[in-house]
Amino acid sequence: MRPVMTALCLTLASALVTPEASAQETIDLGVIKDEDITVVQKLLYPKEGRMELGLHLGVMPFDAYVTNAHGQLSFNQHLSERFSLSVLAGGGTGFKTSVYKKLESPAYGVAPYAYRYLASVLAGVEWAPIYAKMSFNGRKVVHYDVYLAGRLGVTFEQSIIEGGGSALGPTLSPGIGSRLFLSRSTALKAEFRDDLMLQRRSLTETTAFKQNASVTVGFTLLTGGKE
Amino acid sequence: MRWPALLLACAALSSCNRYDLFRISGYQQESFSNKADVVFVIDNSDSMYEVSASLALNFANFINTIQSSEEEIPSDGLPDAADNFIDYVNNRSSYVDFQFAITTTDVEVSVGEALGGLYKRGDPNLTDDFVNTLLCEATCFREDLQLPTDPTYVCGGPLGDEITEEYLDCVCGAGTWTGNCGAAIEEGIEAAYMSMCSAVPSPPVACFDDVLQEATATGEDDELVPALFTDANVLRNEGMLRENANTIVVFVSDEGDGSRRLHREPTAEEYESLFGQFGRRVTFASIVPGLDADGGVTCPGTATDWGVERYNYLAFRTNGLVEDIFDPACDPRDFGEALEALGELLTNLLTTFPLASVPQPETLIVRVDGSDVAPADVTGQDKYGYDIYGSGWSYSASDNAVEFHGDAIPGYDAEVQVLYLPLEGMPRELPF
Numbered sequence: 022m023r024p025v026m027t028a029l030c031l032t033l034a035s036a037l038v039t040p041e042a043s044a045q046e047t048i049d050l051g052v053i054k055d056e057d058i059t060v061v062q063k064l065l066y067p068k069e070g071r072m073e074l075g076l077h078l079g080v081m082p083f084d085a086y087v088t089n090a091h092g093q094l095s096f097n098q099h100l101s102e103r104f105s106l107s108v109l110a111g112g113g114t115g116f117k118t119s120v121y122k123k124l125e126s127p128a129y130g131v132a133p134y135a136y137r138y139l140a141s142v143l144a145g146v147e148w149a150p151i152y153a154k155m156s157f158n159g160r161k162v163v164h165y166d167v168y169l170a171g172r173l174g175v176t177f178e179q180s181i182i183e184g185g186g187s188a189l190g191p192t193l194s195p196g197i198g199s200r201l202f203l204s205r206s207t208a209l210k211a212e213f214r215d216d217l218m219l220q221r222r223s224l225t226e227t228t229a230f231k232q233n234a235s236v237t238v239g240f241t242l243l244t245g246g247k248e
Numbered sequence: 249m250r251w252p253a254l255l256l257a258c259a260a261l262s263s264c265n266r267y268d269l270f271r272i273s274g275y276q277q278e279s280f281s282n283k284a285d286v287v288f289v290i291d292n293s294d295s296m297y298e299v300s301a302s303l304a305l306n307f308a309n310f311i312n313t314i315q316s317s318e319e320e321i322p323s324d325g326l327p328d329a330a331d332n333f334i335d336y337v338n339n340r341s342s343y344v345d346f347q348f349a350i351t352t353t354d355v356e357v358s359v360g361e362a363l364g365g366l367y368k369r370g371d372p373n374l375t376d377d378f379v380n381t382l383l384c385e386a387t388c389f390r391e392d393l394q395l396p397t398d399p400t401y402v403c404g405g406p407l408g409d410e411i412t413e414e415y416l417d418c419v420c421g422a423g424t425w426t427g428n429c430g431a432a433i434e435e436g437i438e439a440a441y442m443s444m445c446s447a448v449p450s451p452p453v454a455c456f457d458d459v460l461q462e463a464t465a466t467g468e469d470d471e472l473v474p475a476l477f478t479d480a481n482v483l484r485n486e487g488m489l490r491e492n493a494n495t496i497v498v499f500v501s502d503e504g505d506g507s508r509r510l511h512r513e514p515t516a517e518e519y520e521s522l523f524g525q526f527g528r529r530v531t532f533a534s535i536v537p538g539l540d541a542d543g544g545v546t547c548p549g550t551a552t553d554w555g556v557e558r559y560n561y562l563a564f565r566t567n568g569l570v571e572d573i574f575d576p577a578c579d580p581r582d583f584g585e586a587l588e589a590l591g592e593l594l595t596n597l598l599t600t601f602p603l604a605s606v607p608q609p610e611t612l613i614v615r616v617d618g619s620d621v622a623p624a625d626v627t628g629q630d631k632y633g634y635d636i637y638g639s640g641w642s643y644s645a646s647d648n649a650v651e652f653h654g655d656a657i658p659g660y661d662a663e664v665q666v667l668y669l670p671l672e673g674m675p676r677e678l679p680f
Contacts, residue, residue: 084265125272130604132667133267182270182667184613184620224611225268225669232265 064152066164066202068105070245073097075210077239079111081138084233086124087181089115089138093237095210097147105147107170112140117181134185134224136178138233141216143194145172163201170196176218176233186223190231193217200241211238270613271605273666283345283493284594287362289439290386291501292352292430295549298580299502299573300387301411304379306583308407310591311375344594345369348378349488351443352386353501354430359476360442362485376419379407384420388429436559437519438507440497444526446481447488452525462511473508489528496593497562498533502573504555514543514557515632520565524647529600531566533593534559535586538572543631547578561632569593599657602649607668614641614650615665616658624653 075095082088091113099105115137117125124131149168157163172194179187196214203209216233290300346369349362364381367374389395395413403418416425445455455477463470489495499505509518523530536559537551545551563570569589575581614621624640635642639654650666658664 086265086267124269130272132270132272134270134669135265135267182613183615183618222268224270224613226610227268229266 064102064164066205066208066243067102068099068149068166068243069102071099071243072245073099073105073208073241073243075239075241077111077210077212077237079113079235079237081115081233081235084118084135086118086121086133086135087115087137088118089113089233089235091138091235091237093141093239095239095241097241102152103149105149105168107143107145107147107172109141109143109172109174111142113138115181121181132182134222135181136188136220136222136231137181139177139179139187141174141176141192143172143174143192143216145170145174145194147198149200165199165201167199168197170194170198170212170214172196172214176216176220178220178231180222180224182224188220188222190218190220206243208241208243209238210241212236268669270611270667270669271603271607273601273603273668283490284347284496285489285493286346286348286496286498286590286594287440287443287488288348288350288382288386288498288500289436289443290350290352290382291434291436291499291503292354292386292388292428293432293434293503294388294390294429295502296500297387297389297393299500300382302580302583303500304382304387304411305407305409306587307379307382308375309584310587311378345493346594347488347490349443349485350378350381350386351439352430353434353436353439353499353503355435355439355442355476355507356431358439358442359481360439360444360446360485361481362443362446362488366487380419383411383416384425385428387425389416389426390429391426393426433506434501434503434555435507436499436501436505437516437562438509440499441519441522442477442481443485444489444495444523444530445477446483447485448526449483451477451482452522454522454525459508461508464512489526493528494594495526495528495530496533496568496590497530498535498590499559500535500573501559502537502549502551504536504552505558506555507558510558512552512554514554515561516558520562529598531568531593532559532562533569533571533590534563535571535573535583536560537574546572547574564630564632565634567599599653600644600647600649600651601664601666602647603666603668605668605670606648606672607643608671609643609645611667611669612643612650613667615667616656616662618663621652621656624656 073096075097077093077095079091079093080089081091091111093109093111096108097105121133121135123129124133147168147170149166151167152164153166154162154164174192174194175189176192177187177189194214194216196212198210198212198214200208200210213234213236216235218231218233219228220231221228290296290303292300348367350364350367351360351362352358363385364377367378367381371377395416396410398408398412398414401408401412401414401418407415417423442455445451456475458475459473461471461473505516507516507519509522510516534556536556537549538546539553539556539560540546543557544553545556560570562568571586571589573581612623614623622640624637624642626635626642627638628636630636637651637653639656641650641652641656643649644651652658
């Protein structure tokens with residue numbers, strides 16, 4: 022009996038001092054939160070290292086006296102996914118609005134000394150901090166980016182009043198735009214920009230501040246870079 | 249510091265473009281309906297009867313010449329219409345829509361009244377009526393004057409080569425044509441002014457003004473002359489000044505002007521400004537004694553240099569006409585040539601285009617038929633001290649008008665446009 026009792030006592034004692042579970046310890050990896058996501062998975066349309074050439078049509082509809090239509094060529098060299106160098110060269114013409122025509126009618130006999138846009142060359146940078154995917158109608162996922170632009174250049178304009186002279190003005194052009202990628206090598210590009218310029222007006226011998234707010238829509242080709 | 253800068257940037261971005269507003273004055277050179285209102289101011293002093301007789305004798309030819317062409321033109325069908333247009337282009341004087349009025353330099357009596365009414369193109373008896381009024385009411389035939397006689401003349405017969413007593417008895421009434429003699433002082437310019445005052449419904453205030461005449465000799469006092477023009481004279485010459493017509497005042501006198509508002513000066517700036525108050529284009533023609541290079545009267549007589557020069561001044565200032573009333577022998581001249589020159593004046597093109605606001609001269613743009621016209625260069629000065637210009641345009645501050653010179657004078661039917669920045673901004677608020 023004595024050995025049996027001894028065995029029971031040992032078993033009881035070991036049961037009292039032994040840790041209760043002996044399964045392997047788990048590692049807490051945490052939960053992926055929104056702020057932890059900084060890149061778009063499957064970025065289908067990379068820009069880094071690529072060149073982008075575009076053809077755009079635009080309108081400057083916000084002037085009371087002149088409505089300008091213009092076209093432009095764009096060139097971008099994408100230094101990274103976010104930054105690119107941008108060059109724009111454009112040309113166009115302006116037309117008197119109905120307000121202008123009414124003013125210059127015999128009833129009022131007034132001609133605003135307004136200027137029409139003829140051409141401009143701008144160069145600067147674009148910063149595209151946003152690259153996003155968007156479900157379109159639940160059927161298709163579209164990729165797009167949103168960028169801010171800052172450019173400098175010159176704008177050439179002509180007086181609406183014949184013989185009123187022309188002006189070549191230094192121009193600062195902030196803008197905001199977006200690329201809607203159609204394929205790996207094509208995109209639709211829409212931009213709103215405001216060309217802020219100083220121009221010397223010969224008839225009045227004054228230096229005036231002028232802004233051409235315009236909306237452009239264009240088609241661009243992306244070439245080169247990593248596939 | 250960031251917020252003010254940001255607000256400033258936003259304000260700049262959201263503001264509208266600001267443009268200076270230029271005034272546009274648009275005109276059209278006279279076209280097909282070219283109207284000319286001609287006022288003859290006839291000196292009815294006793295020295296003038298030979299001149300008036302010559303004027304009467306030549307006037308019929310003058311009228312016939314400028315009126316006959318249109319009457320002879322057929323107007324049946326397209327070929328005639330085309331021919332008529334060609335004729336119009338080549339011979340515009342045939343299409344002047346003229347009317348005549350006569351008054352006298354004796355302003356104390358006539359107060360610029362249009363004697364016998366108005367004589368209009370197309371009146372069947374235009375020539376006869378004009379000539380009769382000229383001879384019967386505006387010519388001084390002294391009672392002791394011996395005129396040629398023609399016992400064979402029958403009333404109603406045409407005016408012959410000379411004015412006869414029988415003719416005057418017929419058209420004026422027996423003996424009534426003598427003694428219609430005016431005052432010794434001829435006030436041609438005042439008479440023209442009074443005639444215009446009598447032609448508008450709201451005459452300028454100056455029409456009613458008394459006139460302070462300066463003393464002509466030491467020891468005399470200035471004299472306040474009561475106004476000749478009263479409310480009773482308003483519209484006495486109604487219809488004499490038609491809308492959009494050119495007014496041409498023709499002085500016919502063998503004396504100088506002695507108008508009451510001036511004092512022996514050879515120019516007439518005061519009257520220039522008075523005529524300007526009517527807001528019409530007024531051109532003056534002077535058929536008066538000739539002046540030599542030194543400004544002296546060439547033919548002997550009682551005409552004063554300064555009085556004659558005054559008529560010529562107005563003609564000169566309005567691109568008018570100056571004709572000598574005498575021939576080289578100092579006899580009354582053949583009026584045929586003078587009236588022919590007057591006919592050309594009727595078709596003269598506009599050279600002066602008034603502006604609605606006072607411009608900043610350096611901002612003026614002048615355009616004819618869409619093409620810019622260059623400013624004219626000053627090439628010298630005339631005897632009155634006014635600039636002489638080459639071809640182009642100039643701005644006259646005194647008239648607030650753009651004047652064309654030389655080859656730059658716009659042709660018929662030309663569109664003239666003047667743009668400028670008003671000196672004191674826009675004259676009225678714009679509705680938008």
